[in-house]
Amino acid sequence: MSQASSSPQTESTPQSTGDWLIERIRLYNQVDAEEVTLDAPLTELGLDSIYVMTLCGDIEDTYGLSIDPTFFAEFETLGQVATALDERIASA
Amino acid sequence: MTRTPPETLVDALQSTALTRGDDRGIVFYASPDSSDYRGYASLDEHARTIAQAIAVAGYGPGDAAVVALQPGLAWADGLYGALYAGLAMVPTPAAGPGLAGRITGLAVASKAAVLIADASVVDLLGDAADDLGVAVLTIESLLATGDAAAWEKPAIDAGSTALLMFTSGSTGDPKGVIGTHGGLLASSYVVAEAMNFGPESTFVGWLPMHHAMGLCLEVLTPATAGVQSVATSPEQFQRRPLFWLQLISDHRGTATAAGNFAFGLCAQLATDEQIAALDLSSLEWTISGSEPVRPETVQAFLDRFASTGLRSSTIAPALGMTEAMLITMKPYDDDFVTRYFDAGLLETGELVAAEGDGSIELVSVGHPLPRTTLKIVDPDRLVEVSDGQVGELWISSPVVSPGYFERPEATAETFGFHLAGDDRSYMRSGDLAATLDGELYVTGRLKEVIIIRGRNIYPQDIEAAAAALSPALGIAAAFELSGPRPGVGVVVEVDEELTEGVTLDELSSLVTETVTKRFSIPSVTVSLTPIGSLPRTPTGKIRRKPTRQQLDNAELVVLHPAGVPAAASASAR
Numbered sequence: 001m002s003q004a005s006s007s008p009q010t011e012s013t014p015q016s017t018g019d020w021l022i023e024r025i026r027l028y029n030q031v032d033a034e035e036v037t038l039d040a041p042l043t044e045l046g047l048d049s050i051y052v053m054t055l056c057g058d059i060e061d062t063y064g065l066s067i068d069p070t071f072f073a074e075f076e077t078l079g080q081v082a083t084a085l086d087e088r089i090a091s092a
Numbered sequence: 093m094t095r096t097p098p099e100t101l102v103d104a105l106q107s108t109a110l111t112r113g114d115d116r117g118i119v120f121y122a123s124p125d126s127s128d129y130r131g132y133a134s135l136d137e138h139a140r141t142i143a144q145a146i147a148v149a150g151y152g153p154g155d156a157a158v159v160a161l162q163p164g165l166a167w168a169d170g171l172y173g174a175l176y177a178g179l180a181m182v183p184t185p186a187a188g189p190g191l192a193g194r195i196t197g198l199a200v201a202s203k204a205a206v207l208i209a210d211a212s213v214v215d216l217l218g219d220a221a222d223d224l225g226v227a228v229l230t231i232e233s234l235l236a237t238g239d240a241a242a243w244e245k246p247a248i249d250a251g252s253t254a255l256l257m258f259t260s261g262s263t264g265d266p267k268g269v270i271g272t273h274g275g276l277l278a279s280s281y282v283v284a285e286a287m288n289f290g291p292e293s294t295f296v297g298w299l300p301m302h303h304a305m306g307l308c309l310e311v312l313t314p315a316t317a318g319v320q321s322v323a324t325s326p327e328q329f330q331r332r333p334l335f336w337l338q339l340i341s342d343h344r345g346t347a348t349a350a351g352n353f354a355f356g357l358c359a360q361l362a363t364d365e366q367i368a369a370l371d372l373s374s375l376e377w378t379i380s381g382s383e384p385v386r387p388e389t390v391q392a393f394l395d396r397f398a399s400t401g402l403r404s405s406t407i408a409p410a411l412g413m414t415e416a417m418l419i420t421m422k423p424y425d426d427d428f429v430t431r432y433f434d435a436g437l438l439e440t441g442e443l444v445a446a447e448g449d450g451s452i453e454l455v456s457v458g459h460p461l462p463r464t465t466l467k468i469v470d471p472d473r474l475v476e477v478s479d480g481q482v483g484e485l486w487i488s489s490p491v492v493s494p495g496y497f498e499r500p501e502a503t504a505e506t507f508g509f510h511l512a513g514d515d516r517s518y519m520r521s522g523d524l525a526a527t528l529d530g531e532l533y534v535t536g537r538l539k540e541v542i543i544i545r546g547r548n549i550y551p552q553d554i555e556a557a558a559a560a561l562s563p564a565l566g567i568a569a570a571f572e573l574s575g576p577r578p579g580v581g582v583v584v585e586v587d588e589e590l591t592e593g594v595t596l597d598e599l600s601s602l603v604t605e606t607v608t609k610r611f612s613i614p615s616v617t618v619s620l621t622p623i624g625s626l627p628r629t630p631t632g633k634i635r636r637k638p639t640r641q642q643l644d645n646a647e648l649v650v651l652h653p654a655g656v657p658a659a660a661s662a663s664a665r
Contacts, residue, residue: 027360028360048632049330053330054333060331061332
């Protein structure tokens with residue numbers, strides 16, 4: 001039970017947006033986990049019309065940003081999405 | 093004082109408004125933080141207001157209205173407003189590319205006189221709103237200008253058309269399924285009776301309200317039965333699948349409905365924390381319909397949500413179709429039935445229990461709903477077959493549509509069939525099915541089944557076998573090839589980046605060899621096409637006949653065999 005007290009530490013080192021995106025999309029489990037990287041083309045992550053919507057909901061719930069599926073059309077890779085999200089978070 | 097039973101959906105809502113007032117109604121969540129409520133008395137008043145304004149604008153019984161609205165209570169207002177004016181409603185989704193073209197197409201096909209839209213849809217249409225070929229009325233202006241007290245009940249009866257629901261059908265050839273007041277009212281009663289709806293029942297759902305099932309389960313049935321309806325949009329479900337279950341938990345939902353994939357999505361994405369906050373013990377009906385129920389998906393769902401009080405006996409596979417709404421469902425409080433059958437014998441049209449290799453698992457879609465008679469019929473000889481024999485599912489019920497709007501030939505091919513010594517009128521469902529020990533099993537679709545030398549081969553089996561051969565191979569379409577030699581065409585989508593050095597020629601040979609051997613088909617013609625090329629329905633199901641047509645007409649991009657449409661090469665051989 002002693003290690004439970006150390007858990008608040010994870011809150012002080014927030015996960016990067018890119019890592020968070022990778023974690024979520026791996027959870028969707030539509031493609032093999034190793035294929036989900038920041039450099040992978042967005043079209044090859046198994047994000048069909050349903051999972052794109054789920055990702056929008058996840059982004060809204062986690063970062064408070066209202067995102068529509070059309071948002072992703074501008075980008076080719078997950079890394080570009082992460083950068084764009086970071087910019088939005090900073091200006092929000 | 094005795095009251096005659098309602099004859100139309102208008103009578104039914106008026107009766108509910110009288111007995112329930114605003115104590116029951118429809119709650120709509122535009123998002124988890126924003127909801128609106130329309131009690132049934134208010135809905136009746138909104139409907140009278142809208143209908144009176146529609147009548148003033150010069151429309152009434154005999155006219156049809158295309159209705160395009162954002163998801164929300166406006167659908168209930170728009171539906172009942174049109175019905176209270178005596179109009180037939182033609183629902184359409186209000187988003188997506190080609191909205192103006194879709195509205196114009198529907199207006200032509202339904203001979204609609206008017207479009208009822210909301211202001212945001214009119215904005216979306218922009219200048220195109222002037223060129224739709226129909227007058228445009230906004231729900232906002234109808235509500236603002238109508239006078240509920242001045243509304244006069246239209247001259248309609250049970251046989252009047254209430255809804256025209258256009259099916260996705262074959263390309264460019266939509267068929268409008270006629271839903272009459274009497275038929276939809278009967279459907280509402282049948283569904284309410286089957287789910288033993290009472291004053292404390294609550295239906296929770298996120299089905300699209302421009303679809304038959306959404307309108308039926310989330311609006312018409314609750315309004316007719318005076319039952320609480322809690323709804324959100326498909327988009328909200330997709331953004332947060334767990335929101336669906338949270339609504340059931342928060343509103344003590346007793347019934348809900350979704351397709352198999354939705355149960356899988358929730359089991360996959362739910363966090364322990366979210367599950368800990370859920371109480372699903374109120375559910376009596378967890379209907380799984382609109383796509384085949386997969387036992388492993390249901391089990392994963394039951395396992396993941398076991399701590400919420402969800403009972404396995406609530407999982408209710410059901411069968412429905414636009415032409416007849418809901419026709420079968422698992423009976424109350426029984427566990428749903430799943431059995432293994434001999435796959436080889438199924439090909440010859442027999443349902444025989446089996447185990448182990450060569451068996452396939454099928455889930456029963458339950459029993460006929462009240463007032464519904466089902467028969468399994470030999471589709472060629474048009475006589476009933478015995479238990480355990482696969483045949484076409486025929487349906488006789490007051491909920492069955494009278495036919496397709498102004499399509500006498502298509503109507504005559506589907507409706508009004510009779511069996512010897514039986515004076516009921518049947519609809520041919522086009523589904524292949526068999527009954528065994530009182531359970532109904534759907535085994536495929538009549539028209540797409542490939543019959544090679546008297547054997548029924550199910551295209552989905554060939555497609556699954558092809559896709560499993562390589563990570564580079566994906567969704568496929570299989571169909572019978574016409575011509576002197578019996579044969580099967582298979583078009584498989586290939587991802588050229590995943591071929592790992594295997595050539596397209598080798599992949600094609602692998603598919604040919606496997607399908608030929610496993611299904612004992614004399615001639616197999618394989619074509620490979622880029623991913624995303626095959627025609628699909630809006631829900632992502634493969635469309636086999638259009639695939640074949642595109643192949644025949646050289647409209648499909650074929651990567652292999654290079655440059656030669658496969659069907660042409662097959663017939664030239």
